[in-house]
Amino acid sequence: HEERFNAFKSLQDKELSFDDIREEILGLQEDQELTADKILKEAQAQLEEVEFQNIRFGTYADTSKKIPILSADVNGIIFRATYDWERMLLSNIIIDDEIITTDGLKLINAKNLIIQWQARKIQATQIETDDDIEDELEDIKKVARVFVVEKLKSSDLVIKEENVRIKDLNGGLYEIKDVYFNELKQAKFDFEYSTKDEDASNIVVHALNGDKMYEGPLALVFLDDIVFKIYEQES
Numbered sequence: 001h002e003e004r005f006n007a008f009k010s011l012q013d014k015e016l017s018f019d020d021i022r023e024e025i026l027g028l029q030e031d032q033e034l035t036a037d038k039i040l041k042e043a044q045a046q047l048e049e050v051e052f053q054n055i056r057f058g059t060y061a062d063t064s065k066k067i068p069i070l071s072a073d074v075n076g077i078i079f080r081a082t083y084d085w086e087r088m089l090l091s092n093i094i095i096d097d098e099i100i101t102t103d104g105l106k107l108i109n110a111k112n113l114i115i116q117w118q119a120r121k122i123q124a125t126q127i128e129t130d131d132d133i134e135d136e137l138e139d140i141k142k143v144a145r146v147f148v149v150e151k152l153k154s155s156d157l158v159i160k161e162e163n164v165r166i167k168d169l170n171g172g173l174y175e176i177k178d179v180y181f182n183e184l185k186q187a188k189f190d191f192e193y194s195t196k197d198e199d200a201s202n203i204v205v206h207a208l209n210g211d212k213m214y215e216g217p218l219a220l221v222f223l224d225d226i227v228f229k230i231y232e233q234e235s
Contacts, residue, residue, distance in 0.1 A: 036060060043067055043085045050107045051075075074111050077118045081110070141166055148174050148193060155220050156181055172196045178206075181224050187231035191216075191223070203227065207234030 044055055051074055058068030067083045069090075080094040089104035093114065100117050145164040152159050158180050165175040172195035180188045191203040200223050201216035212234045214226055 039085055040067065043083055046085075046088055046107065047072065047083070050111050052107075052111070075115055075118075077114055079114055141169065144169060145174075148176075148195065151195070152176070152179075152193065152220075155223065156183075157223075158182060158185070167192065181227065183224070184228055184231065187227055189227050189231075203230075205230040205234070207231050209234045 040057055040060060043057070047055055047069075052072050053074065055072040056070045058070045060067050065084055065086045067085055069079075069081045069083055072079060072081070077095065080092075081090045082092045083090055084104060087104070088107060090107060090110040091104040092102050093100050093105075093110060095114065095117065101113065105113060142161075144166060145161050148164050149159050149161055159176065163177050163179050165177065167173045167175050174193045174195070175190070176193050177190050178188050179190075180186070187205060187207075189203060189205040191200045193200055194217075197217065199217040199219055201218065203214040203216055203218065203223070203226065205212050205214070205227055207230065212230045214230060218226060
């Protein structure tokens with residue numbers, strides 16, 4: 001009887017040992033799941049501490065030290081990255097499908113880099129926009145000067161685009177420099193021309209005895225008469 005009891009007790013001990021091992025294994029798996037969850041929560045807390053928001057993690061493997069960030073934002077700038085939760089480093093940072101760095105950066109440095117990168121991009125866009133506006137404005141100015149040249153040529157005035165300076169584009173006021181009429185080429189003069197009123201004012205004739213001014217305003221049809229008269233009187 002004693003031998004049977006000892007055999008039964010030995011078998012019972014083995015079964016208990018097996019149950020203990022099974023429970024230990026299942027318990028370990030449960031602890032691993034909890035650890036992964038804790039790591040994600042801790043990672044989120046670390047990121048939020050430096051003002052990263054709306055963080056969305058990808059699938060996280062227990063064996064990996066790196067967590068994929070599918071989406072997050074800082075200062076309204078949305079980015080993707082990889083987060084090394086052990087060393088607290090962000091790497092492979094992507095904004096608008098453009099990789100801005102693959103290096104591992106401390107969180108505060110990564111935040112500053114993202115903000116600075118976006119600021120530079122906005123500045124570059126603004127400069128490009130300003131350049132486009134400036135180019136468009138120059139085209140408008142050129143068209144305006146050509147229009148004035150063609151208008152004044154019809155009055156038998158010898159004039160080129162370089163003789164026209166824009167004084168007030170919106171107001172239609174132009175300065176005309178060093179022009180002359182075919183009938184008296186030596187009588188060069190300057191004046192201001194208004195496209196709105198189609199008249200000349202502040203007429204300065206470069207006569208032999210010096211410059212002589214006639215304020216005006218004066219209709220273009222009378223411009224040659226006044227220029228010739230002043231030139232003859234002062235030469």
